[in-house]
Amino acid sequence: MNPGMQDFLNAWYPLIKLSAGVFGTVGLYSVLYKENKFYRFVEHLYLGLAGGYSMIALWTETLDDTWYSKMVGKAATHADAAVPGMWAYAILLPIGAMGYFVFSKKHNWIAKIPIGIILGLYAGQQVQAWWNHYGPQINKCMQPIFPTTLASFTVPSKVGLSPAQVTAINQNIYPSQALSNLIFVATILCVLSYFLFSFELKSKFFKGMTRTGRLALMIGFGAIFGSTVLMRFTLLIDRMYFICIEWFKQGILHMR
Amino acid sequence: MAKIIGDKLQSLPKYWLFAILFLVTSIPLFHPLSVPTPPDDGSADLYAHLMQVPAGSTILLASDWTNSTRGDSKGQFVAIIKILADRKLKAAIYSTADAQAPRVARDTIAEINAVRVKNGQPPYSQWNDWVSLGFYPSAEGQLSSIATDLRKAFASKTEQNPATGEQQDVFESPVLQKIYKLSDCALSFTITASKTSDLTVERLLHKTPLVLMVTGVMGPQTQNYYYSGQIVGLAIGVKGAYDLETLMAKGLNVPGGIVSTKIPASAPPLSNQTDVQSIGTLFYPPLQFALWLLIIMVVIGNVGMALSKMGAQSK
Numbered sequence: 001m002n003p004g005m006q007d008f009l010n011a012w013y014p015l016i017k018l019s020a021g022v023f024g025t026v027g028l029y030s031v032l033y034k035e036n037k038f039y040r041f042v043e044h045l046y047l048g049l050a051g052g053y054s055m056i057a058l059w060t061e062t063l064d065d066t067w068y069s070k071m072v073g074k075a076a077t078h079a080d081a082a083v084p085g086m087w088a089y090a091i092l093l094p095i096g097a098m099g100y101f102v103f104s105k106k107h108n109w110i111a112k113i114p115i116g117i118i119l120g121l122y123a124g125q126q127v128q129a130w131w132n133h134y135g136p137q138i139n140k141c142m143q144p145i146f147p148t149t150l151a152s153f154t155v156p157s158k159v160g161l162s163p164a165q166v167t168a169i170n171q172n173i174y175p176s177q178a179l180s181n182l183i184f185v186a187t188i189l190c191v192l193s194y195f196l197f198s199f200e201l202k203s204k205f206f207k208g209m210t211r212t213g214r215l216a217l218m219i220g221f222g223a224i225f226g227s228t229v230l231m232r233f234t235l236l237i238d239r240m241y242f243i244c245i246e247w248f249k250q251g252i253l254h255m256r
Numbered sequence: 257m258a259k260i261i262g263d264k265l266q267s268l269p270k271y272w273l274f275a276i277l278f279l280v281t282s283i284p285l286f287h288p289l290s291v292p293t294p295p296d297d298g299s300a301d302l303y304a305h306l307m308q309v310p311a312g313s314t315i316l317l318a319s320d321w322t323n324s325t326r327g328d329s330k331g332q333f334v335a336i337i338k339i340l341a342d343r344k345l346k347a348a349i350y351s352t353a354d355a356q357a358p359r360v361a362r363d364t365i366a367e368i369n370a371v372r373v374k375n376g377q378p379p380y381s382q383w384n385d386w387v388s389l390g391f392y393p394s395a396e397g398q399l400s401s402i403a404t405d406l407r408k409a410f411a412s413k414t415e416q417n418p419a420t421g422e423q424q425d426v427f428e429s430p431v432l433q434k435i436y437k438l439s440d441c442a443l444s445f446t447i448t449a450s451k452t453s454d455l456t457v458e459r460l461l462h463k464t465p466l467v468l469m470v471t472g473v474m475g476p477q478t479q480n481y482y483y484s485g486q487i488v489g490l491a492i493g494v495k496g497a498y499d500l501e502t503l504m505a506k507g508l509n510v511p512g513g514i515v516s517t518k519i520p521a522s523a524p525p526l527s528n529q530t531d532v533q534s535i536g537t538l539f540y541p542p543l544q545f546a547l548w549l550l551i552i553m554v555v556i557g558n559v560g561m562a563l564s565k566m567g568a569q570s571k
Contacts, residue, residue: 032274050356057355061391065413079422118394125400129458132486136461140484158520159509166520224476227493231328231472233281233546234494237539238327240282249286 018247025239067092141188143181148173187216259567265560273553280545289541291498298482299499300508300519302467302489305443306339307508307523313442314346314435316402316464318452319361320353321471325449328471330364331497331535333447336469337368338534339504341380342526346431348441349388350410352395353450358388375530382415387426389413395452399459406438438463443488445469453478457486469496494543497536504532 001009027042073085095114102111149172158166173181193206194213201207249255295303309315317336321329340347351357365386369379380386389410392398401409407427414423426432435441438460446456447469460466465488470478472493482490491500507513509522526532 033271054355057359057391058393061351061355061358062393065390066392069414070412077422079417079420079424079428122396125396125459129396129455132458132461133454136486137480137484155517157517159515159517159522161520220476224473227475228473229550230543230547231325231493233543233550234327234472234539235325236277236327237281237285237494237542237546238330240278240542241285241327241538244282244285 015251018242018251022243022247025243029239141185143185144173145178145182145185146173147175147178150175187213191216257567258563258570262560262563262565262567265556266564268553268556277546277549280549281542284542284545285538288538290537291540291544293495293498293540295499295503295508295514295516296490296492296495297516297518298479298490298492299496300503300514300516301482301521302469302491303339303500303503304508304519304521304523305465305467305488306336306345307343308521309343309345309442311344312346314348314431314440315340316438316441316444317347317349318351318353318444318446318448318456319349319357320351320446320448320450320452322354322356322360322449325471327539328493328497329447329449329469331494331539332469332491332500333361333364334368334534335497335500335504335536336445336447337365337380338532339500339526341368341372341377341385342528344385345442347386348410348426348431348435349386350398351391352393352398352455353448353452355391355393358391362388371531377528377530381418383417383429383431385431387413387415387429387431389426395455396459399452399455402438403459403463406440407436443467449474453481457481461486494536494539497534498540499536501533501536505529
């Protein structure tokens with residue numbers, strides 16, 4: 001490459017890169033107007049780029065170090081001694097490739113072998129994984145609902161207290177905590193009762209519980225939906241930041 | 257008349273709504289504002305735990321985010337790296353969520369370093385301060401390996417030692433040379449936009465204190481882990497980044513700092529205040545404007561519907 005071209009690229013490459021990003025962002029947001037060819041083009045461009053990039057990244061970040069280099073070994077360097085190749089690692093390639101037989105109608109049974117190995121390993125780990133996931137949460141659901149002190153309605157501030165004083169506060173259940181725990185335990189019982197499908201709940205009390213449980217679930221789903229909207233807004237703000245600040249203010253106007 | 261107004265309120269042109277949304281989310285970016293909001297308990301706990309880690313310790317950092325969730329995750333990642341650099345803590349960075357994640361993490365640290373060097377601070381340098389351990393496609397398998405034998409889980413990973421110019425085993429680096437098992441790491445951080453938060457709790461629980469930093473949409477489900485004591489800190493979305501930046505600037509339960517009645521620990525602000533406030537501080541005000549716009553539009557839509565019904569009944 002001649003020096004003039006190199007200088008041109010050095011000067012303009014950052015802006016060209018940012019402008020390509022703006023082109024893609026505007027293209028993807030153009031679907032808000034309506035489904036159009038510009039949007040379709042950018043969508044396919046993105047999928048192609050992401051697929052190609054991921055394949056290269058998979059090699060450089062994973063397979064090269066954890067499989068290929070182990071298999072072929074390493075020559076001695078100033079810092080490290082030579083590492084002999086472990087050619088047994090080559091066996092992993094056909095085992096992994098067997099997974100692709102899932103696309104063959106005639107030989108798809110071959111794909112079941114690696115999938116079976118993975119499922120077996122996964123199932124074995126799931127017992128402990130399930131308990132680590134839910135065990136402490138189940139344990140934490142057992143909350144005391146009666147206060148142990150009436151010295152103060154709310155929990156006193158722990159700021160600036162000694163560890164012994166903090167422990168003394170933590171050992172007590174204050175009325176506000178007991179009330180909060182009662183609401184928590186009642187909510188759990190109501191929600192659990194909503195999922196009792198094995199028998200019909202006829203009494204008014206249980207019907208009231210399931211109805212309260214359903215309402216609690218709806219509130220929970222509303223909170224989750226609110227979080228979803230919040231995140232979508234954050235992603236939009238990030239794109240606006242990219243266009244307004246990174247591209248326009250810093251890239252075009254060269255302002256910091 | 258009421259029906260006409262009601263129908264009009266319910267059929268505002270969506271292009272105008274999009275235009276207003278673009279404006280309210282972009283104008284505050286040019287004129288940053290401050291929003292007086294106290295930090296969440298999870299963020300305060302996270303900051304307190306991180307500030308109590310002895311200098312020179314190593315933390316395990318799962319960087320499971322890419323540019324697709326840059327708005328939520330980048331602010332969290334930047335805040336953590338700034339704290340680590342300020343406190344002279346070391347980080348072993350890996351990913352189990354996306355092949356692009358290690359590159360995104362490296363690029364983001366390069367951005368932070370460019371600003372640090374410009375401000376006369378030493379860069380947070382690869383090999384001496386942090387190492388990149390790559391991407392592992394099977395999150396379940398890799399996290400189980402990390403829990404069982406950390407050295408075997410990352411065996412054969414190499415990085416260039418800037419002193420020798422040679423590719424060397426990462427366990428020869430200052431970051432990992434004293435790390436033999438997961439409990440040798442002071443904390444395990446997971447910055448994620450995927451279910452690796454669940455898998456981390458399932459596989460690494462009780463091996464070392466866990467911290468999760470998740471996207472806004474994952475917040476409600478992840479709070480269970482915090483309130484049940486499975487994790488010691490939690491940052492949610494851009495609010496989490498905003499909280500951390502606020503705590504980095506003011507400190508926790510120290511004179512003149514943020515006061516938390518629920519988190520008794522105290523932690524000072526960062527020693528170097530240059531460029532502490534960043535993406536979280538910048539993105540939080542536009543988020544508030546966007547949420548207010550949403551609330552106003554929901555109210556207008558409901559008022560319109562009520563007026564339409566009233567108009568129809570009066571006929």
